[in-house]
Amino acid sequence: MDLKPLMQLSYGMYVVGADDNGKPAGCIVNTISQITSENPIVALSMNKNNYTHDVILNSGKFSVSILSEQTDPTVISYMGFSSGRDTNKFEQVAYRMVEDMPVLTDHISGAFLCKVVGSYEVETHTIILGRVVDTFDYNDDIPPMSYRYYHQVVKGKAPKNAPTYVKEEVTAEQPEEEIYVCTVCGYVYHGDLTKEPDDYVCPICKQGKDKFVKK
Ligand SMILES: Cc1cc2nc3c(=O)[nH]c(=O)nc-3n(C[C@H](O)[C@H](O)[C@H](O)COP(=O)(O)O)c2cc1C
Numbered sequence: 745m746d747l748k749p750l751m752q753l754s755y756g757m758y759v760v761g762a763d764d765n766g767k768p769a770g771c772i773v774n775t776i777s778q779i780t781s782e783n784p785i786v787a788l789s790m791n792k793n794n795y796t797h798d799v800i801l802n803s804g805k806f807s808v809s810i811l812s813e814q815t816d817p818t819v820i821s822y823m824g825f826s827s828g829r830d831t832n833k834f835e836q837v838a839y840r841m842v843e844d845m846p847v848l849t850d851h852i853s854g855a856f857l858c859k860v861v862g863s864y865e866v867e868t869h870t871i872i873l874g875r876v877v878d879t880f881d882y883n884d885d886i887p888p889m890s891y892r893y894y895h896q897v898v899k900g901k902a903p904k905n906a907p908t909y910v911k912e913e914v915t916a917e918q919p920e921e922e923i924y925v926c927t928v929c930g931y932v933y934h935g936d937l938t939k940e941p942d943d944y945v946c947p948i949c950k951q952g953k954d955k956f957v958k959k
Pocket residue numbers: 770771772773774775776789790791792793794795796797820823824825826827828829894900901902903905906907
């Protein structure tokens with residue numbers, strides 16, 4: 745099946761935050777949609793392997809920070825390519841706690857809080873339904889970051905746990921060209937990576953050269 749038409753679906757870019765017994769948890773998501781209008785409810789698709797998945801379902805609530813086109817891409821690297829199971833990702837980003845949930849403070853287009861009102865397991869993911877209980881930090885000066893903008897302007901990728909992950913095809917169009925793939929985030933480096941300095945890091949997930957494999 746040709747999956748390309750699905751790439752024409754539109755999404756935004758968000759940090760979903762959660763209350764891990766008083767500590768901040770959270771990750772990048774693109775799959776948030778408002779699905780009812782009165783006392784609005786949003787739907788969020790969370791991969792069951794993500795730490796944030798369990799924290800949201802245990803605490804029964806989550807925050808959403810709407811990223812803007814001015815959001816520093818390193819926020820996406822930290823929040824989207826490492827897990828709160830292994831590291832405190834929030835040491836790297838500016839945030840404040842609102843009702844025990846982290847909300848980003850820099851360059852967001854808005855934020856809101858949700859109470860979980862339902863969930864539905866769909867194979868690898870859980871669709872979490874959240875009633876919006878508070879909204880704040882509305883800012884219309886800078887456009888919210890769309891998923892398309894993230895791919896086309898920021899040149900970002902999505903990892904395997906993202907519902908919209910598409911495996912990058914390494915074609916044989918240029919058989920002479922060397923290609924290295926970052927094993928953490930899937931970023932494809934075209935050329936001879938060995939010529940980069942030793943402190944070269946992946947532009948997306950900031951991992952070192954040792955995380956790249958030659959294809
Ligand atoms: C652009 C982008 C979009 C993503 N979208 C989702 C999503 O909609 N749902 C999801 O569960 N994970 C999504 N992810 C993956 C999580 O952010 C990632 O697996 C993260 O490391 C999970 O961290 P955690 O284990 O601390 O929860 C996305 C990541 C990126 C970079």
